[in-house]
Amino acid sequence: MISNRKFTYKIALILLFVAAISFVSDEKFRVLATFIACSGAGLICYLSIKKSLAELKAEQMKAEKKHLSEMETAIKPIAKLLSERVQIIPVLTNQLNDVTQQTESAALDIGEKFMSIVQRARNQAKKASVAFGRFAGNGGSSSESLTDLSKKALSDVIESLREMTAVTRQTLNDMEIIMEDAGHIKKIVAEIEYIADQINLLALNAAIEAARAGEHGRGFAIVADEVRRLSDRSNTAADEIKKLITKVETDIKVIYSKTEKSATESSARSSKAEVVVEDALKKIDDIINETKIKLNEMGAETESLAKDISSIVISMQFQDITRQRIEHVVEPLVSFKAELEDITQKARSMSEKIHEWEGNSSAEWLEKMYTMESERKVLKEVLKNG
Amino acid sequence: MGKTVLIVDDSASMRQLVSFALRDAGYNVVDAINGKDAMNKLNGTKIEMVITDLNMPEMDGIEFIKQVRNNPGYKFTPIVMLTTESQESKKQEGKQAGASGWIVKPFTPEQLIDIVKKFVR
Numbered sequence: 001m002i003s004n005r006k007f008t009y010k011i012a013l014i015l016l017f018v019a020a021i022s023f024v025s026d027e028k029f030r031v032l033a034t035f036i037a038c039s040g041a042g043l044i045c046y047l048s049i050k051k052s053l054a055e056l057k058a059e060q061m062k063a064e065k066k067h068l069s070e071m072e073t074a075i076k077p078i079a080k081l082l083s084e085r086v087q088i089i090p091v092l093t094n095q096l097n098d099v100t101q102q103t104e105s106a107a108l109d110i111g112e113k114f115m116s117i118v119q120r121a122r123n124q125a126k127k128a129s130v131a132f133g134r135f136a137g138n139g140g141s142s143s144e145s146l147t148d149l150s151k152k153a154l155s156d157v158i159e160s161l162r163e164m165t166a167v168t169r170q171t172l173n174d175m176e177i178i179m180e181d182a183g184h185i186k187k188i189v190a191e192i193e194y195i196a197d198q199i200n201l202l203a204l205n206a207a208i209e210a211a212r213a214g215e216h217g218r219g220f221a222i223v224a225d226e227v228r229r230l231s232d233r234s235n236t237a238a239d240e241i242k243k244l245i246t247k248v249e250t251d252i253k254v255i256y257s258k259t260e261k262s263a264t265e266s267s268a269r270s271s272k273a274e275v276v277v278e279d280a281l282k283k284i285d286d287i288i289n290e291t292k293i294k295l296n297e298m299g300a301e302t303e304s305l306a307k308d309i310s311s312i313v314i315s316m317q318f319q320d321i322t323r324q325r326i327e328h329v330v331e332p333l334v335s336f337k338a339e340l341e342d343i344t345q346k347a348r349s350m351s352e353k354i355h356e357w358e359g360n361s362s363a364e365w366l367e368k369m370y371t372m373e374s375e376r377k378v379l380k381e382v383l384k385n386g
Numbered sequence: 387m388g389k390t391v392l393i394v395d396d397s398a399s400m401r402q403l404v405s406f407a408l409r410d411a412g413y414n415v416v417d418a419i420n421g422k423d424a425m426n427k428l429n430g431t432k433i434e435m436v437i438t439d440l441n442m443p444e445m446d447g448i449e450f451i452k453q454v455r456n457n458p459g460y461k462f463t464p465i466v467m468l469t470t471e472s473q474e475s476k477k478q479e480g481k482q483a484g485a486s487g488w489i490v491k492p493f494t495p496e497q498l499i500d501i502v503k504k505f506v507r
Contacts, residue, residue: 104397104398104399107399108398108399108402111399111402111403111406112402115406118410306410307495310406310407310410310495311494311495313403313406313407314403314406314407314492314493314494314495314498315492316399316403317399317400317403317491317492317493318492319397319399320395320397320399320400320470320491321470321491321492323397324441324470
């Protein structure tokens with residue numbers, strides 16, 4: 001503003017000088033003075049413009065420095081903030097990696113536990129099947145089952161009872177035959193008694209005839225007497241046989257009666273036992289069949305459970321999918337960190353350069369940066385012309 | 387004696403559950419944590435089928451498939467890719483490397499066993 005006023009004054013003085021010259025009568029002096037006045041005015045204009053340009057440049061430099069300072073002020077906290085934020089990224093990635101590891105570890109643990117449940121359920125079903133097999137005889141074992149042995153034992157008992165009843169019946173039949181034989185013997189004894197009586201009668205007649213024959217019949221009388229005695233002895237023997245046979249007959253009848261009673265009772269018991277045993281065997285069969293059905297159901301349930309658990313274990317693959325998705329988050333984060341570090345570094349570098357610019361003019365800064373004489377020459381030429 | 391399947395996956399839980407499903411179906415299982423480990427385990431072992439993940443450290447599934455196909459002993463061994471990638475391009479890349487098929491996670495045990503039965507008879 002001051003320079004503008006001074007410039008106006010100088011121009012006004014020159015115009016006054018030119019006005020004053022116009023009153024000079026000497027033409028040559030007037031032309032010379034006018035030329036000098038014009039040259040002076042031109043010089044004043046040049047110097048004034050140069051000064052104004054310098055002032056303008058200084059103001060521009062000042063504004064530039066102010067702007068740079070503002071930029072530095074703005075960039076510094078951004079660089080600091082970026083630097084701080086960059087430090088957070090490894091924490092985030094480590095957190096995500098830790099979550100992945102923990103999830104994987106948990107998934108493995110759950111998987112193992114589920115597999116163990118399946119294994120145990122199957123083992124239990126297998127054990128139940130083997131135990132049932134030992135009991136019921138379908139466990140694939142070559143040895144006889146408990147129920148088979150029980151059935152056999154019960155069947156043997158029934159068979160023994162049947163055999164005993166049959167033996168008793170046979171005994172009764174045998175006794176009946178003996179009694180029949182005894183009856184025959186009694187008839188034979190009666191025949192013997194009849195014959196002995198007839199012989200006795202014959203011996204008596206022979207003795208009578210021998211007595212009548214006198215001396216000649218004495219020998220015959222002795223024979224007749226002997227025959228009579230034999231007849232008596234036959235009668236006695238037959239009588240004893242008869243008594244014995246009667247006794248045997250009586251005894252056998254008693255035994256027969258007892259045996260018959262026993263046989264009847266035994267037969268009844270045998271029939272009853274047979275019914276009981278058959279009922280027991282039927283019940284055992286029913287229980288076995290029922291247990292078989294239950295066991296098959298249990299096996300099917302176990303297999304179904306195993307399948308369900310297998311599906312659960314397979315569905316644990318969500319963990320792998322989650323892991324990969326987290327990895328897809330971590331990978332860009334790592335890349336992002338590197339980029340942010342680069343940006344931070346650039347911001348710092350920019351801030352440092354701005355700081356340098358603040359201390360020096362652009363020309364000084366360029367001069368400092370240039371390393372070749374040719375570069376400096378171009379700079380000087382531009383500055384000189386510009 | 388059951389057929390042997392090689393499982394290659396860097397995820398322990400995936401190896402565990404695939405092994406579980408296959409063993410449950412009566413197969414023998416050999417597992418490896420990446421392609422490199424799998425190549426070491428393949429060496430001379432009788433393997434009827436390979437199931438491999440694609441995204442693995444050290445040696446990924448595609449490189450592993452290429453190396454398996456370069457081994458004359460396993461030139462025709464079925465290789466199924468087990469991956470979350472459902473993109474056609476990834477499948478094509480695997481097929482070009484020599485994979486026989488793929489199964490996309492998540493899968494059911496039946497799907498897994500069906501595909502194994504398809505390749506191992």
